[in-house]
Amino acid sequence: MTNQVAISVVLPAFNEEKLIGRCLESLTNQDFSLPYEIIMVNNNSTDQTETIAKSFTQVKLITEVVQGVVQARQRGLIEAQADIVVSADCDCVYPPMWLTNLYRHFADSLVVAAGGPAIAETNPWWAHLIYKWGYRLVAFIYKKLGKVIYLGGYNFAFSKNVFLKSGGYKTYLDFGGDELEPLARLKKMGKVVFDIQAYIYVSTRRYRVGFIKWFFVHNLYYYFLNYALAKVFKKQIIKAKAVRNI
Numbered sequence: 001m002t003n004q005v006a007i008s009v010v011l012p013a014f015n016e017e018k019l020i021g022r023c024l025e026s027l028t029n030q031d032f033s034l035p036y037e038i039i040m041v042n043n044n045s046t047d048q049t050e051t052i053a054k055s056f057t058q059v060k061l062i063t064e065v066v067q068g069v070v071q072a073r074q075r076g077l078i079e080a081q082a083d084i085v086v087s088a089d090c091d092c093v094y095p096p097m098w099l100t101n102l103y104r105h106f107a108d109s110l111v112v113a114a115g116g117p118a119i120a121e122t123n124p125w126w127a128h129l130i131y132k133w134g135y136r137l138v139a140f141i142y143k144k145l146g147k148v149i150y151l152g153g154y155n156f157a158f159s160k161n162v163f164l165k166s167g168g169y170k171t172y173l174d175f176g177g178d179e180l181e182p183l184a185r186l187k188k189m190g191k192v193v194f195d196i197q198a199y200i201y202v203s204t205r206r207y208r209v210g211f212i213k214w215f216f217v218h219n220l221y222y223y224f225l226n227y228a229l230a231k232v233f234k235k236q237i238i239k240a241k242a243v244r245n246i
Contacts, residue, residue: 006034007099008160009086010076011156012041012069014242016090017048019203023090026054032099039079040070061133070177070238083161087178089154091203093120102157102200113158113183115151116198126213127207142194148187153178155200162189172235176227194210206243216242 019073020040027038038059042050044067049244053061064075077085084106088094096117105114117135120128138150158178166185186192207214221230222240229237 005081007036008082009078009088014043026094031096041076043072071136086157093201112162112193113186114193118202121204148192165213175223
């Protein structure tokens, strides 16, 4: 058994006291047989997030004072000891086999990234169906064409060396900057795998604002328009507020 860290899990956190405990519990109880580290990037939390994280001795706690999930992920990426970096989110729960299922794909030297689906909570029901059928579409396209059209920032493993060669995270991006843009670049640099066995469980808190507000405000405006404008102007134009409804 080597002492070299095989995987670095990067977990950005901003005011996550209600969900961070169950997330860290799942991450610290992985059945992964090699050494791995959990890096929680505290992004200016004002609640008990940091205190809860400190109760998990396996967690490496660092601070990023520049606000933004992509900025926090970039800080965690730089701090990571392993070449395989896995991005995670505080509102998720990770099954014991998760890291094992992701890591095995990197035995293929052509693989630069891997990820899997998310199973959403059943409240609201329509959010659960969006995840269910959305990831079925991703899996279908991957099976038929071998192309990965989406990986969520909560379930995204990649080679640190390869990603840094491409420039790392674009920190002027907000939503989409830790999934859509990195995926597009990594697909040009090697093989990307979608593994239905590497599933996770995700909160539907972002959807509890109601379908209309979610679709038009959080989805079209805060996510897609925000992402498109930032890509064009190379800076954040729309400031999206973090949703913490649970």
